[in-house]
Amino acid sequence: MKAAVIVFPASNCDRDVATALTQITGRSPAMVWHANASVPGDADLIVLPGGFSYGDYLRAGAMAAHSPIMQDVIARAQKGTPILGICNGFQILCEAGLLPGALIKNASLSFVCRPVNLTVEAANTMFTNRYAVGQTISIPVAHGMGNYVADEATLDALEDEGLVALRYTLGDNPNGAARNIAGIMNRERTILGLMPHPERACDNALGSEDGKALFMSLLGALS
């Protein structure tokens, strides 16, 4: 598995996810600056990390979605290269049109930074095959704009097609997201965007190892 982590100006979880990938897959990812024209050709996973790219100017992820590197990321996505977007990465995927819907300000208006309980909704995917459907996991969130919205038809389609990968466990929705959605996939299930940070839950010293299985799922699927 050869991952590439895209680094945008003001990405701040790029090194966290690189550390998690290195520890779990045994291989350091390529760190790719957003101004580059292309992702390394041998990359079999592209990660858009968390952070506050471009200071969240205009809308979270809006500017990054048009960064030079994104043309190649979109081209690779269309060819089926798996893409994982965490937090700001999820916002960028939505802004780039690779995932439906949008992420708006938390309903509470507050920045929320705490572990949340998530329920695994789909386990037959390259991102989640080490989890079980219905399993509850604890992974931290840290965002001010994680409130997932989409029109009713889009939400229904996501549910009907089994594209909701993770949901905030009932009563633990930190941001007001529609239908408690924490993470969704594209139709081909090659792209996952999620607000919680699995890379921050890969070592018990940080309070949880529940995020580890996501990277192990990818390792198993892509090796």
Add this chain to the structure above:
Amino acid sequence: MRVRIHVTPKSGVLDPQGKAIGNALTRLGFQGIGDVRAGKIIEVQLEAPDADAAKNQAKVMCERLLANKVIENYVIEVLNE
């Protein structure tokens, strides 16, 4: 030429910012405050032969970057300066 673009949250899309402003207005003693929506104004100076062309250019800008049609509406105004 200068265009002014008004971007506002779509009706039906939760606008927590507008809601907070509404609550603050009520707290300040303003009576009968209803729905409050908060958006943004973006002014762009651009080169265009006439107002229609400027408006068309601004429309493309809105569709590609300035507004997110999932959650926002936009109105373009060409300023006579």
